[in-house]
Amino acid sequence: MTSDPPSPKAPVALLGPQRFSPTVRDTLQELRVDGPVACITAGWEERELEDEELSEHLGYEARNLRLFWRTEEVFQRDPQLKESLLARHDKLRGLQKRHRLRLSHALEAARSLMREEGNDDLLEPERVSAIEQIQELDRHHVGRVQEIHQQFSESLSAGQHGSVQQEREDLARSMDGVGALLIAGGHVVVLLNRLRLFDVLGLASDLPIVAWSAGAMALSERIVLFHDRPPQGAGDPEILETGLGLCPGIVPLPHAQKRLQLDDPIRVSLFARRFAPAQCITLDNESKLCWNGQDWVASPQTKKLNHDGQVQEFAP
Amino acid sequence: MSLAIQELEQSPLVTEQAVDEFLSGRTFPLVEGPSVTFVYRGAADSVFLQHWIYGLEASQPFQSLPGTDLWYLVMEVPPESRFEYKFEVVHGPHRRLVQDPLNPDTAKDPFGANSVCHSERHEVPEWTRPDSESRPGQVEELSFRSQFLGSTRKVLVYLPARFRQEKRYPLLVVHDGEDFLRFADLQVVLDNLIHRLELPPMVVAMTQSPRRLKEYADDPDHAKFLCEELVPQLEERFPLIGRRGARGLLGSSFGAVATLSAAWRYPDMFGNLMLQSGSFAFTDIGKNRRGPHFEPVVSFVNEYRRSPNRIADKVFVSCGTYESLIYENRSFVPLIQSTGMDVRYVESRDGHNWENWRDRLRDGLTWLFPGPIWMVYE
Incomplete structure (x- = not known):
């Protein structure tokens, strides 16, 4: 039995890629935000401050919170913190590699069972069991990642928080008076780590949040990495770790049309069933998924992966 | 029918x-x-x-x-x-x-x-064609005075789209680089694979030898040029990672011999090798029958075959099954695997030509230099 996921407190909008069809401004208008906004482009890494196109699109002040470069400055002042974070990163990478190994066998078994035709009375319980095994692996992985995060938090001394705290105070000042927080896509780990390091959502309190691509992924409960046709390897979707949990019950899938074989009902079905009860939602150009306080509301370009292997317009 | x-x-x-x-x-x-x-x-x-x-x-x-x-x-x-x-x-x-x-x-x-x-079911890979969504990189022309080669060499350097001095990049050095640009669409391929996140943004230095049959045939001066002049100067001039694991060397035909030779002479320099249709001629018995240009190649390959050693971490080898070199390349693979290097070998039904080498670039480069495809969602 599953319970309904908790709901976000403030408005949240998850968007698709913004390069060719920017929709942030319209979304902000719908949210009745008209004025300065705070933006996070840390996922762009070294290009973090090249946000002219975004500012131009918005037509008003977008205060870049500089999380990427802020972190670099913190690392310079606090090399011990940097060392600890790198050690954690190495540990997480090592764990991910082992998880991937176990996952590949389990996913291959499930796909084989789903491809097999014949007596459904015989096959379906086997498929269900195969998917449950994958879900168990996912749970195990998330648990192990949380343990590592926990160890890391405990190993940091109070003094090491000082450099971060200082930046956090500066961030609070930067966010003073803004009408919304924007979170752009890019490198999801770089973005997530910096959002966590400075606890930016803790500073955003009830601000509306508009996030796209990796930004949307970072807000999810569990971050799912995916690509069905990578140049190397089988293209097995994998859970990276827990996200910031601001869009519970939703697995955001940016660039789904390019990254997923949406015309392959077996892959679609396995994806949808594996992550149930969460809903797997595609975020392509002009996709938009908004929490209006009661429900998720989507634009017609926003699709949902169904358990039957079909992809259809999202309806809550 | x-x-x-x-x-x-x-x-x-x-x-x-x-x-x-x-x-x-x-x-x-x-x-x-x-x-x-x-x-x-x-x-x-x-x-x-x-x-x-x-x-x-x-x-x-x-x-x-x-x-x-x-x-x-x-x-x-x-x-x-x-x-x-x-x-x-x-x-x-x-x-x-x-x-x-x-x-x-x-x-x-x-x-x-x-x-x-x-023939039936053969398709030209779509990633070899220009894609309007891919941001184009830039190619700069540089001159390097080489003491070892006794001349000034033109080197073309590909800088990826959105190149930044603040970032650190992997380096790939390509033999016959101008030919790769002209006949194997190297720039289009790099633009596309980097745009698709299948390759990391990387700097690619393309050399061209005016005397390739001599310099690529295990010429120690050519290896010195690459490893003691070109790479150190590139690392001074561009923001490169500058570690063995982030450096690669690529060559086809005689260029593959030059690649193997340079890595053999400088095993600490390149972590990644890409050897396409290597002219790895050797003799178990009797004389070389491929002509005088192959004499130094045969001597070198025979020596390497006698005592193969680990000269890189990862080696990608490819050859067309319609090439006369298929025998040499097939027999080369178990030899280099025996050294403990991580080896990947790919065959294609194609000949000794530039489009064959172009069409294997994705397989080889994305294996040697995996891009951030799993982590980046822009």
């Missing part, structure tokens, strides 16, 4: 009009299952297909269709094959090598251009 050419041949009256109709609306060479029909129309005493498929007679005679000026040849070709060819048209005392007039598909190389045949 009878072939279109057979139906034409068996029709009761084969007229010029019937030939016109046969040719109209079809693309040539005509691929019908495993059969490929080449046709030539025009005055001739005889016509031959000249190709570069090792193992087949290099010159294949056409038949003439009686009562017409149509010549044809039907060949059985394995699926997913690609090969280059020309027609040799003999008329009176004249012999002319020409491209297939009915086939617009050609491949260029330093010697000109050939017609291209794709």
Whole structure:
């Protein structure tokens, strides 16, 4: 039995890629935000401050919170913190590699069972069991990642928080008076780590949040990495770790049309069933998924992966 | 199922009009299952297909269709094959090598251009074609004075789109780099694979030797140029990671020998090697039969075969099964695997040519330099 996921407190909008069809401004208008906004482009890494196109699109002040470069400055002042974070990163990478190994066998078994035709009375319980095994692996992985995060938090001394705290105070000042927080896509780990390091959502309190691509992924409960046709390897979707949990019950899938074989009902079905009860939602150009306080509301370009292997317009 | 050419041949009256109709609306060479029909129309005493498929007679005679000026040849070709060819048209005392007039598909190389045949199920990879969504990188031309080579060398340097001094990049050095740009669409391929996140943004230095048969044949001065002059100067000039694991060296044919030789002489320099259709000629017994240019190659490869050692971390090897070098490359793979290097070997039904090397770039480069495809969602 599953319970309904908790709901976000403030408005949240998850968007698709913004390069060719920017929709942030319209979304902000719908949210009745008209004025300065705070933006996070840390996922762009070294290009973090090249946000002219975004500012131009918005037509008003977008205060870049500089999380990427802020972190670099913190690392310079606090090399011990940097060392600890790198050690954690190495540990997480090592764990991910082992998880991937176990996952590949389990996913291959499930796909084989789903491809097999014949007596459904015989096959379906086997498929269900195969998917449950994958879900168990996912749970195990998330648990192990949380343990590592926990160890890391405990190993940091109070003094090491000082450099971060200082930046956090500066961030609070930067966010003073803004009408919304924007979170752009890019490198999801770089973005997530910096959002966590400075606890930016803790500073955003009830601000509306508009996030796209990796930004949307970072807000999810569990971050799912995916690509069905990578140049190397089988293209097995994998859970990276827990996200910031601001869009519970939703697995955001940016660039789904390019990254997923949406015309392959077996892959679609396995994806949808594996992550149930969460809903797997595609975020392509002009996709938009908004929490209006009661429900998720989507634009017609926003699709949902169904358990039957079909992809259809999202309806809550 | 009878072939279109057979139906034409068996029709009761084969007229010029019937030939016109046969040719109209079809693309040539005509691929019908495993059969490929080449046709030539025009005055001739005889016509031959000249190709570069090792193992087949290099010159294949056409038949003439009686009562017409149509010549044809039907060949059985394995699926997913690609090969280059020309027609040799003999008329009176004249012999002319020409491209297939009915086939617009050609491949260029330093010697000109050939017609291209794709058998059933062969497709040109879409990532080799310009993609308007891919942000283009830039190619800068630099000059390097080499003490070891005793001359100034032009080196073209590819900088990826959105290149930044603040970032650190991997480095790939490519032998015959200008040819790779011209004949193997290297810039389009890099732009596309980087845009698709299959490769990390990287700096690619393209060298070109004016004396490649000498310098690429295990010339110690060439290895010194690469490892003691070029790479250190590039690392001073550009924001490169500067570690063995983030450096790669690529070469095809003799360029692959130069790659192997440089890595053998400087095993701490390159972590990643890409060897395409390597001219790894060797002798177990007897003499080299590939000509004098191969003498230093054979000496080097024989020596390496006697005592193979680990000279990189990852080595990607590819060769076409229609190349004369397929034997040398196949036997090379277990040898380098025995050293503990991580080796990946790929064959294709193709020949010793630039498009074969182009079409293997994705396999090789994305394995040697995996991009951030799993982590970046822009």
